[in-house]
Amino acid sequence: MAISNQESGFRTQEFVLNMGPQHPSTHGVYRAILTMDGEYVVDVENVVGYLHRGMEKIAEDRTYTQFIPYTDRMDYLAGILNNWGFVMTVEKAMGIEVPERAEYIRVITGELQRIASHLVMVASMALDLNGYTPWMYAFYDREKILDLFEMICGSRLTTSFMRVGGVPNDIPEGFIPKLEKFLAELPGRADDFDNVITGNEIFVGRTKGVGVLDAEAALSFGLTGPNLRASGVNFDLRKAQPYSVYDRFDFEVPLGENGDSFDRYNLRMLEIRQSARIIRQALDTIPEGDIMAKVPKVLKVPKGETYCHIEGSKGLLGFYLVSDGGTKPYRLHLHSPSFVNLGAYPKMAKGTVLQDAIASLASIDIVLGEVDR
Amino acid sequence: MENFFVNIAGLIRDLIAGFGLNETLVYLAMVIVKFVAVLVFVLLNVVVLVYMERRVAGFFQERLGPNRVGPQGTLQLVMDIFKLLSKEDIVPAGADKFVYKAAAYAIFVPTILVYMVIPFGKGMNVIDLNLGLFYILAISSVTTMIIFMAGWGSRNKYSLVGGMRAIAQMVSYEIPYVFSFLGVIMLTGSLKMSTIVEAQQGVWFIVLQPIAFIVFLIAGNAEINRGPFDLPEGEQELVAGYHTEYTAGRFAMFYMAEYANLLAMAAIGATVFLGGWQGPWLPGWLWFFIKMYALVFGQMWVRWTFPRIRVDHLMHLNWKVLLPVSLANIVVTGIGIKVYQMVRMMGWW
Numbered sequence: 063m064a065i066s067n068q069e070s071g072f073r074t075q076e077f078v079l080n081m082g083p084q085h086p087s088t089h090g091v092y093r094a095i096l097t098m099d100g101e102y103v104v105d106v107e108n109v110v111g112y113l114h115r116g117m118e119k120i121a122e123d124r125t126y127t128q129f130i131p132y133t134d135r136m137d138y139l140a141g142i143l144n145n146w147g148f149v150m151t152v153e154k155a156m157g158i159e160v161p162e163r164a165e166y167i168r169v170i171t172g173e174l175q176r177i178a179s180h181l182v183m184v185a186s187m188a189l190d191l192n193g194y195t196p197w198m199y200a201f202y203d204r205e206k207i208l209d210l211f212e213m214i215c216g217s218r219l220t221t222s223f224m225r226v227g228g229v230p231n232d233i234p235e236g237f238i239p240k241l242e243k244f245l246a247e248l249p250g251r252a253d254d255f256d257n258v259i260t261g262n263e264i265f266v267g268r269t270k271g272v273g274v275l276d277a278e279a280a281l282s283f284g285l286t287g288p289n290l291r292a293s294g295v296n297f298d299l300r301k302a303q304p305y306s307v308y309d310r311f312d313f314e315v316p317l318g319e320n321g322d323s324f325d326r327y328n329l330r331m332l333e334i335r336q337s338a339r340i341i342r343q344a345l346d347t348i349p350e351g352d353i354m355a356k357v358p359k360v361l362k363v364p365k366g367e368t369y370c371h372i373e374g375s376k377g378l379l380g381f382y383l384v385s386d387g388g389t390k391p392y393r394l395h396l397h398s399p400s401f402v403n404l405g406a407y408p409k410m411a412k413g414t415v416l417q418d419a420i421a422s423l424a425s426i427d428i429v430l431g432e433v434d435r
Numbered sequence: 436m437e438n439f440f441v442n443i444a445g446l447i448r449d450l451i452a453g454f455g456l457n458e459t460l461v462y463l464a465m466v467i468v469k470f471v472a473v474l475v476f477v478l479l480n481v482v483v484l485v486y487m488e489r490r491v492a493g494f495f496q497e498r499l500g501p502n503r504v505g506p507q508g509t510l511q512l513v514m515d516i517f518k519l520l521s522k523e524d525i526v527p528a529g530a531d532k533f534v535y536k537a538a539a540y541a542i543f544v545p546t547i548l549v550y551m552v553i554p555f556g557k558g559m560n561v562i563d564l565n566l567g568l569f570y571i572l573a574i575s576s577v578t579t580m581i582i583f584m585a586g587w588g589s590r591n592k593y594s595l596v597g598g599m600r601a602i603a604q605m606v607s608y609e610i611p612y613v614f615s616f617l618g619v620i621m622l623t624g625s626l627k628m629s630t631i632v633e634a635q636q637g638v639w640f641i642v643l644q645p646i647a648f649i650v651f652l653i654a655g656n657a658e659i660n661r662g663p664f665d666l667p668e669g670e671q672e673l674v675a676g677y678h679t680e681y682t683a684g685r686f687a688m689f690y691m692a693e694y695a696n697l698l699a700m701a702a703i704g705a706t707v708f709l710g711g712w713q714g715p716w717l718p719g720w721l722w723f724f725i726k727m728y729a730l731v732f733g734q735m736w737v738r739w740t741f742p743r744i745r746v747d748h749l750m751h752l753n754w755k756v757l758l759p760v761s762l763a764n765i766v767v768t769g770i771g772i773k774v775y776q777m778v779r780m781m782g783w784w
Contacts, residue, residue: 098596101596190671192671192742194496195496199497202497264743264748268742268744268745416672417669417745420672
């Protein structure tokens with residue numbers, strides 16, 4: 063681009079490229095209106111809402127227990143974490159104390175879900191850069207996690223595992239040996255994955271310095287979760303405001319340096335290993351006892367407002383609940399990390415080439431079910 | 436066994452001559468027979484290659500690949516082709532209809548023409564042109580134009596960007612691609628494919644020209660638009676690039692042309708660098724086949740391992756790495772030839 067168009071006397075024209083809602087790498091029905099100058103992206107406009115199902119409105123017509131299955135259809139790659147966020151909000155509003163064993167089971171399944179979600183992220187990031195093989199590698203591991211979920215709650219994707227006051231099922235027979243086997247294999251598998259894609263010259267060349275978001279910009283966009291930590295801000299709810307039993311575990315919060323696509327990708331790889339560490343500790347120290355607290359048959363949340371958030375796999379997952387004292391929420395609002403994170407996308411993609419824009423989009427890890435609710 | 440196919444050709448020749456035709460007509464008839472033979476060979480190999488690609492991909496990705504239709508899934512592609520041909524043939528309303536349709540037929544032409552000069556064994560080529568290698572380079576560069584026709588004729592922005600990328604990429608990579616052969620041509624002093632093979636009697640050119648071979652592999656991969664250089668297709672960015680709008684039979688043409696090109700590239704590599712039909716014990720054509728498929732496997736290995744390169748890195752690699760390296764290789768080869776000649780002249784060795 064050294065010679066400007068005036069100097070060469072050659073006229074070029076910008077064109078509008080409609081990326082999505084049907085496009086291989088928009089991760090669902092996200093749509094971006096790109097203004098292109100040849101291969102260069104001049105402007106990006108986010109268009110969302112193609113997967114809007116009115117979840118928040120539906121909540122107003124469902125009892126608290128009935129709404130649990132809806133939550134895992136939001137971020138469908140991290141169903142258990144969404145269940146957890148919702149039931150925790152209701153528990154907080156009702157002041158229910160969850161038994162310890164249930165909390166441990168929640169941590170184990172929640173962290174497994176985080177690994178599964180991060181595996182999808184790194185896999186689809188590789189796939190968006192045309193690395194088919196790493197995609198298959200990661201899905202092979204995710205499959206094992208889904209098998210574990212099937213054992214414990216009978217369902218693989220839409221788990222609906224949590225209940226207000228605890229968890230519905232105790233750890234089944236044979237679950238722990240299978241989990242131990244998975245945990246033993248995971249570090250080797252992660253190293254394999256690193257070998258096949260993370261260290262790849264082309265992959266590094268395409269992601270380093272692409273879609274850079276410094277700490278200040280990341281904070282001003284309201285980014286949370288791995289995307290924020292990739293920019294070097296040390297904020298992880300599990301450490302900053304430990305909920306459940308996270309204060310009992312020893313784990314690190316990996317941080318990125320440059321806030322580019324590579325950091326966002328690599329952070330997930332590091333977090334997978336930390337999550338495995340948490341699960342191992344939880345397995346070692348899990349106490350015996352009840353898995354459900356004493357909760358009334360009909361859940362009635364006292365009148366008032368409650369906000370509660372957890373560290374979801376994509377970022378800070380918050381539920382804002384307004385109750386009029388009845389059996390159904392008066393209003394439920396979801397602070398969905400994917401939606402907030404997507405707001406930073408135009409800034410990342412502007413001025414790069416089309417391929418970089420794709421890499422940036424993959425690196426912020428959006429799930430459209432959660433963006434649109 | 437060595438002359439199995441040559442003997443068959445001889446039998447057919449005698450058969451045609453038995454009709455009482457004159458010399459020229461027999462020659463022409465033989466060219467047509469050989470052309471059809473090559474066409475069948477290419478199409479059969481495409482079937483094998485697609486199956487092989489999917490199984491190789493499965494092997495690299497810890498899965499099985501097609502294994503249901505027919506024994507070990509060998510009939511999968513046949514079914515796929517049937518399915519493709521039975522689909523509705525859609526021509527987009529806004530498309531430049533002539534260019535759009537012509538591109539789908541034209542895409543196969545340069546690919547098939549390349550095979551005309553390739554020696555599949557001793558005396559096993561359709562025409563042994565004096566300018567064989569030059570002919571291959573000239574013909575295969577036409578593909579650029581056809582891909583652009585497809586991209587332009589579709590009237591689709593994704594296709595257009597794909598077509599533009601194809602032009603930029605294939606024209607650029609043509610240069611190191613041609614230069615990689617130059618060392619070999621300097622060593623043999625001939626462009627004739629059979630002479631090039633015979634010159635490798637003692638030692639293959641991969642030994643004398645290792646750098647040229649690597650440049651050939653990279654630039655050749657870029658020429659046939661396979662991963663990591665599949666930018667014109669660029670599934671993740673451009674949906675399917677230049678053939679986004681193609682359906683049914685027309686899409687099948689592009690699909691098959693991709694594999695035919697892959698095989699052509701491997702055949703050229705086997706002829707120029709790996710000694711063509713030369714080899715001990717086995718018949719020549721079998722050696723050629725083994726070498727060709729070894730190169731194909733290498734290309735598949737690369738494709739299923741590397742992610743796609745970025746468009747500016749692609750140009751960087753071409754102009755700042757491959758081109759200087761291949762030029763340096765030519766200089767070194769030239770000096771080497773002169774030194775060798777001097778040594779021989781002085782009688783030192």
